[in-house]
Amino acid sequence: MSSSSYESYSISAAELRRMEEEAKRRMEEERKRQEEERRRREEEKRKKEVAEVKERIVAMKKLQEIGRELHRREQEKAIMTKASVKAPTTTAAGKDKSQMLMEKKAAMIEMAHKIREQLARIPAEWEPMLGNQRARFQKTLEDIERAGFDTFDYNRLESLRMYVNQYVCSAADRYIDWERKRETLQRDGDRLFAIIQSLVRRAPEENQKRDAALMLERLQGLFAQSSLDRAFEGVAVLNVQAQRLSSDVEKAIQQELAKNKVIDNVRDVLLNEMGYDVIEVRPPSGQAAVPGVKDLYFRTPDGEAVRISMGRDNTMRQEFMLLHKSENDTLTPEAAAVEKCRRWCKDHAVLGKKLSAHGIFLRTNWRQEPEKGNFAAIMQEGSASPALVDEEDDFYAYERPEYRRP
16 A cells, blocks of 8 residues: 555557557558658649759750850860961061060950850859859959969960860759759758658657757758758758657657556546546646656545656556645545545555556556655645645655666
8 A cells, every 4th residue: 555656557468569550550641641741842842943944954055055165166276276386486586575475465365354254154153053163263363363464374374264164164064963963962851851840740759849840940951051062961960860869759659659548548447437536636836847747636536636647668656645625625634634545545456457457567666655644735726725735745756766667
């Protein structure tokens, strides 16, 4: 017998199998729902991107045409260079050194102008897609311009022209590769988004919901940045975190299902077979709710109360309490309270036997005998004064590590 007890409960193998089948059925329903949601999102995205895809195709064709034209000009220039390779030696004698430097500087200015024209062919907003080479090319060109087109930089400018030509010629192919990577990232991100969104919706614990919501924020932030490589790395990290959280959520869901089964059976036995009633009470003043703990209050046949608290990890605490309907109620004498608690202890033993018939088995880890007294008092909902609880009574003591099941 005890005025309060801390117990563990287990569920029979047959009932566990039934619960596992039910969990699988729910998981399958959730998978189908996620699949339907994914298809809906993809369809909406497909409709939204039709115009963008057409624009990309036009842009890629234009870049490919530019590349072919630049390649053709390079070939023509190479042929003309071979034909006139000896021209400078035949005319150099008739020119002074200053005139040759002026002609070389003029050629550099013209070359710089053509480089700018080539870079302008590619929209600035495409730079993140093609890397930051365009910015580097422009910086090199600005350095040469600031130096006054010194002929010492002629070879440097010529190399820059060649690199820019290659950059523009390959822009279309690089853009296509970027687009393929972007589509892959989008598919992976959408799949991960659906998983995390499901965790937000299904997680039974507030801290799990909060972690999943933070993951959604980080995932959305990854798609807002320009670097695909960093986005891929971020999605991979979030995918690992989502798998871990999903495992924790599934475990918590199973515990919640088991807890709800015990609650339903306890309520059914006490109400329908043992003459108890469900009551609403005010939470004890000064006691904050413990995450993962659900309290049930019942009025005993002789007018007192029992608090059954379903805790974490298949744990349950049961406590006999004194029930007051108003502030004018007098306290039950201690001897009478002890006698009523003994009757509850007998009912507690009956409750355990009836629960075992439903596949639920209790194991007592800790208990306090009725003779020790010190009963907590609780006031029924609707009373004019706050609930009364003995300050020395630590109702949630069973959640401390020393009371947790090993």
